[in-house]
Amino acid sequence: MTPPSPTISRVRTSVFEPATAIDRTFPEFPAAQPIDENNYFKKHKPPPYLSEISKDVANFIASHNKQNRKVVLVTSGGTTVPLENNTVRFIDNFSAGTRGATSAEYFLENGYAVIFLHREFSLLPYSRHYSHTTNCFLDYMNEDENGQVVINAEYQNEMRVVLRKYQNARDKGLLLVVPFTTVHQYLFTLKLISQELSVIGPNGLFYLAAAVSDFFLPHSRMPEHKIQSQNDNDGKLRVSLEAVPKFLSRLVDSWAPLAMIISFKLETDSNILLSKARGALERYNHQLVIGNLLQTRKKEVVFVTPEEGEHWIRLTDEQHANGTEIESLIIPEIMSLHEKWCEKTSTL
Numbered sequence: 001m002t003p004p005s006p007t008i009s010r011v012r013t014s015v016f017e018p019a020t021a022i023d024r025t026f027p028e029f030p031a032a033q034p035i036d037e038n039n040y041f042k043k044h045k046p047p048p049y050l051s052e053i054s055k056d057v058a059n060f061i062a063s064h065n066k067q068n069r070k071v072v073l074v075t076s077g078g079t080t081v082p083l084e085n086n087t088v089r090f091i092d093n094f095s096a097g098t099r100g101a102t103s104a105e106y107f108l109e110n111g112y113a114v115i116f117l118h119r120e121f122s123l124l125p126y127s128r129h130y131s132h133t134t135n136c137f138l139d140y141m142n143e144d145e146n147g148q149v150v151i152n153a154e155y156q157n158e159m160r161v162v163l164r165k166y167q168n169a170r171d172k173g174l175l176l177v178v179p180f181t182t183v184h185q186y187l188f189t190l191k192l193i194s195q196e197l198s199v200i201g202p203n204g205l206f207y208l209a210a211a212v213s214d215f216f217l218p219h220s221r222m223p224e225h226k227i228q229s230q231n232d233n234d235g236k237l238r239v240s241l242e243a244v245p246k247f248l249s250r251l252v253d254s255w256a257p258l259a260m261i262i263s264f265k266l267e268t269d270s271n272i273l274l275s276k277a278r279g280a281l282e283r284y285n286h287q288l289v290i291g292n293l294l295q296t297r298k299k300e301v302v303f304v305t306p307e308e309g310e311h312w313i314r315l316t317d318e319q320h321a322n323g324t325e326i327e328s329l330i331i332p333e334i335m336s337l338h339e340k341w342c343e344k345t346s347t348l
């Protein structure tokens with residue numbers, strides 16, 4: 001009997017849709033202006049699998065709302081920008097998915113239900129501990145004297161802890177895993193989930209850790225087939241991208257106005273991190289921006305809120321050395337802010 005899955009959506013997002021490979025019905029996409037945040041969704045076709053995901057999400061939220069359980073949407077991993085309809089080349093955004101997958105575990109262990117909107121094939125909660133790139137699970141196994149495949153004795157305890165947490169989330173239906181690959185798929189799926197999650201008001205929490213593209217190539221200007229290097233454009237590749245609509249304003253103002261919304265600001269220059277994080281908070285009027293530098297994102301983050309300004313969360317050298325995960329410090333602080341948000345919003 002196959003084990004129950006953690007409701008992993010059956011859709012695949014990492015393959016292009018041949019049917020639209022040469023669809024020229026898409027109008028020329030104007031440069032992104034505020035008004036175009038909405039036009040983007042009117043002028044682009046949604047991914048064909050969206051109705052399937054909608055059913056999974058609606059059932060998931062309804063079942064946890066009945067138990068008055070808080071639900072958090074965790075976005076994780078980087079979005080891609082395809083350069084050809086029959087995609088061979090694409091622009092990717094850096095993200096291994098560690099922040100999202102690790103944070104999802106701490107939310108689950110603190111009583112939240114989690115919708116995990118992630119880049120397909122990036123790290124997932126629990127299995128991230130034994131992913132093919134870090135700790136290959138095969139290295140934890142051996143054959144015993146009877147030829148039975150077993151987990152090596154020295155790893156039994158640590159793996160049992162992860163296994164039990166995973167089974168608890170799976171068997172109680174606390175985790176819904178939804179994939180994306182392109183920025184287009186991400187934006188349509190985020191909008192769908194946001195509008196479904198809006199029904200639970202302040203009990204809904206958004207933790208936007210995905211690395212989202214800021215620019216994209218509109219369908220109407222996308223070549224059907226693989227760009228040929230030798231004879232196209234004198235051997236040079238010139239790409240003119242449009243700005244991705246600033247969807248965060250739509251999420252805050254319209255899609256889920258009562259939810260608590262947290263975005264991440266990723267920079268590599270420490271001199272601009274705080275001003276960019278403050279700028280995002282002023283621009284979108286949501287509740288929290290978590291700033292982090294690519295280079296030190298596993299050791300420190302800065303919380304920027306309208307009420308308290310900013311404060312840093314940092315691992316001590318000892319914590320970093322003993323494997324403490326910074327998300328174990330981040331999530332409890334977020335839960336406390338979310339509790340206050342629920343109290344404040346429910347009295348409105």
Ligand SMILES: CC(C)(COP(=O)(O)O)[C@@H](O)C(=O)NCCC(=O)N[C@@H](CSSC[C@H](N)C(=O)O)C(=O)O
Pocket residue numbers: 077094095096097098099100208209210211212213214245246247248249263264265266267292294297
């Ligand atoms: C991606 C990382 C650094 C985690 O890394 P891994 O653990 O390796 O996965 C995450 O912590 C993060 O900063 N995520 C957010 C990154 C991001 O793209 N943030 C956007 C804001 S949300 S995208 C919104 C859009 N650009 C807009 O302005 O509306 C930005 O910095 O601009």
